[in-house]
Amino acid sequence: MLKDSLKERIASKFKEDNFDILTPPDEKLGDYSINLAFILAKKNKTAPMKLGEEIVKTLSTDKEISKRFSSVTLVAPGFINFFIKKEFLQEELKGIYKDRDSYGRSKIGRGETVIVEYCGTNIAKPMHVGHLRSTIIGDGLANVYKTLGYNVIRWNYIGDWGTQFGKLIAAYKIWGDKDILKKDPMGTMLDLYVKFHQELKLSPELESKGQEEFRKLENGDPENRKLWEMFRDYSMADTDKMLEILGVSFDVVKGESAYEKVLSKTINSIENAGILKESEGAQIIELENLPPALIRKSDGATLYITRDIASLRDRIKSYKPSKILYVVANQQTLHFEQLFAVAKLLGLDQSELIHVKFGMVLGEDGKKLATREGKIIELQELSDKIIDLAKERVKEKNSSLGDKEISVIGKTVGIGALKYNDLKQHPYSDIVFNWDAMLDFSGNSAAYLQYTYVRLLNILMKVKDKKKGDSSLLNSLEEERIMKRILLFPESIKKCADLNSLNSLALYLYELANDANRFYESTRIIEDKDINLRNARLMMIDTVCGVLKNGLKILGINVLNRI
Numbered sequence: 001m002l003k004d005s006l007k008e009r010i011a012s013k014f015k016e017d018n019f020d021i022l023t024p025p026d027e028k029l030g031d032y033s034i035n036l037a038f039i040l041a042k043k044n045k046t047a048p049m050k051l052g053e054e055i056v057k058t059l060s061t062d063k064e065i066s067k068r069f070s071s072v073t074l075v076a077p078g079f080i081n082f083f084i085k086k087e088f089l090q091e092e093l094k095g096i097y098k099d100r101d102s103y104g105r106s107k108i109g110r111g112e113t114v115i116v117e118y119c120g121t122n123i124a125k126p127m128h129v130g131h132l133r134s135t136i137i138g139d140g141l142a143n144v145y146k147t148l149g150y151n152v153i154r155w156n157y158i159g160d161w162g163t164q165f166g167k168l169i170a171a172y173k174i175w176g177d178k179d180i181l182k183k184d185p186m187g188t189m190l191d192l193y194v195k196f197h198q199e200l201k202l203s204p205e206l207e208s209k210g211q212e213e214f215r216k217l218e219n220g221d222p223e224n225r226k227l228w229e230m231f232r233d234y235s236m237a238d239t240d241k242m243l244e245i246l247g248v249s250f251d252v253v254k255g256e257s258a259y260e261k262v263l264s265k266t267i268n269s270i271e272n273a274g275i276l277k278e279s280e281g282a283q284i285i286e287l288e289n290l291p292p293a294l295i296r297k298s299d300g301a302t303l304y305i306t307r308d309i310a311s312l313r314d315r316i317k318s319y320k321p322s323k324i325l326y327v328v329a330n331q332q333t334l335h336f337e338q339l340f341a342v343a344k345l346l347g348l349d350q351s352e353l354i355h356v357k358f359g360m361v362l363g364e365d366g367k368k369l370a371t372r373e374g375k376i377i378e379l380q381e382l383s384d385k386i387i388d389l390a391k392e393r394v395k396e397k398n399s400s401l402g403d404k405e406i407s408v409i410g411k412t413v414g415i416g417a418l419k420y421n422d423l424k425q426h427p428y429s430d431i432v433f434n435w436d437a438m439l440d441f442s443g444n445s446a447a448y449l450q451y452t453y454v455r456l457l458n459i460l461m462k463v464k465d466k467k468k469g470d471s472s473l474l475n476s477l478e479e480e481r482i483m484k485r486i487l488l489f490p491e492s493i494k495k496c497a498d499l500n501s502l503n504s505l506a507l508y509l510y511e512l513a514n515d516a517n518r519f520y521e522s523t524r525i526i527e528d529k530d531i532n533l534r535n536a537r538l539m540m541i542d543t544v545c546g547v548l549k550n551g552l553k554i555l556g557i558n559v560l561n562r563i
């Protein structure tokens with residue numbers, strides 16, 4: 001990576017690595033910028049501009065740097081800017097073109113494991129938009145780490161344990177019907193759960209009935225166990241359907257129930273660490289600057305966080321990961337702050353623990369996404385809607401496509417739209433579902449990127465007598481800009497891992513597509529009489545296609561050969 005090698009080189013020259021390589025706000029100012037003069041000036045108590053001159057002198061005569069950068073300049077108040085050399089870009093393009101299928105992959109993470117936990121649906125409840133965001137962001141991040149050479153464990157930690165299953169079992173025993181459940185499992189389970197809470201207002205004794213059923217479940221009562229398994233199977237089948245539409249799969253599907261048996265051991269270990277306190281009959285861990293973590297209620301029931309502590313221990317022991325990412329909505333911020341604080345007290349902080357939080361999904365009106373009747377929107381409805389809209393748009397765009405093709409293309413465009421709309425923003429932000437913008441073939445959307453890919457591919461397909469191109473013929477400013485963009489692909493992937501967000505990669509691909517489209521519209525590529533120049537340009541276009549394809553793949557989005 002150009003950025004890393006520049007940093008290393010400068011650091012070794014000045015025996016100082018406490019400085020940043022920045023991207024100047026305007027490309028006229030250069031491709032990279034360093035703040036080294038400020039750092040050294042502070043240490044030596046001199047003026048940054050004065051030191052800057054010396055740094056520039058040293059760096060401009062450095063052989064390694066001159067090979068890559070055409071000029072190194074000092075600008076007030078002391079930034080030093082670097083301009084990538086055209087000849088270097090041309091030379092690099094040759095190698096990238098050769099490896100364009102795997103371009104972007106690196107070995108930065110070799111030997112290290114990262115667990116990325118996402119999705120996390122709850123059984124007996126339908127998967128909702130929060131789980132959708134978690135799945136899209138988590139899968140994208142897992143792809144990033146994989147591309148960087150990490151060993152990645154994709155983990156679905158399903159919510160399949162807790163007192164709510166006692167209520168569901170109680171409700172099913174009173175009002176349930178096997179056949180009705182079978183016909184519409186998710187709807188029926190939700191109805192039962194809702195009914196239980198309605199009836200509870202009239203007959204408060206139901207509460208203890210629910211508790212009783214949960215206790216029986218915990219103690220391995222065969223009937224309750226069987227019911228729970230049935231609910232779980234129905235729910236997982238529903239989740240799997242959605243995951244299949246999204247093209248997402250997991251290495252480990254291990255939920256809260258898997259830790260049920262080790263919870264007393266977990267609580268013992270907390271006790272042995274001397275941090276378990278009794279409080280009004282319950283057991284808690286006191287935390288600095290945070291509310292205490294409730295580990296066991298006075299009625300003996302364990303909690304969400306108790307199971308998370310057990311699971312964390314399992315994750316660390318089984319995989320020795322250097323990082324564990326929890327991709328979970330920002331409503332659970334306090335939960336994860338408590339979990340991470342407990343982890344520290346228990347010495348479970350060998351792995352870097354990161355809560356990748358995200359905001360809500362809003363409708364076009366800026367309100368929480370809901371159906372017209374104000375009910376929560378089901379994921380199936382949502383994905384059906386975007387796919388249907390995508391099919392319409394595709395049909396408008398290309399009337400020569402047959403129904404079958406429209407169906408396949410519509411699905412890829414629709415799911416791409418769903419994912420890109422999420423990933424182009426920083427996860428912290430709420431995202432808005434603006435259906436038109438999501439499918440705008442000329443806006444900042446997956447459809448635009450997929451369409452750009454098809455356009456470029458068409459150029460390549462048209463030329464039958466393609467020969468290897470000579471990149472040293474690519475001399476225009478536009479070509480230089482595209483070559484530079486291509487070279488920066490690995491950096492934009494690395495940035496995703498540094499920030500645990502995919503928006504820098506999405507933006508990068510959008511800008512690359514813009515550059516490529518501008519070039520496409522201003523240049524007669526195929527018609528050029530200069531065959532050598534034509535071939536050189538085709539080689540560049542081919543490489544752009546490779547980057548778009550590999551980059552979109554990281555975002556979980558597929559390209560198409562036709563739209």
Ligand code: ARG
Nearest residue numbers: 120121122157158159308328
């Ligand atoms: N099942 C949870 C929910 O729907 C998400 C899982 C979060 N992960 C965790 N390790 N607690 O809210």
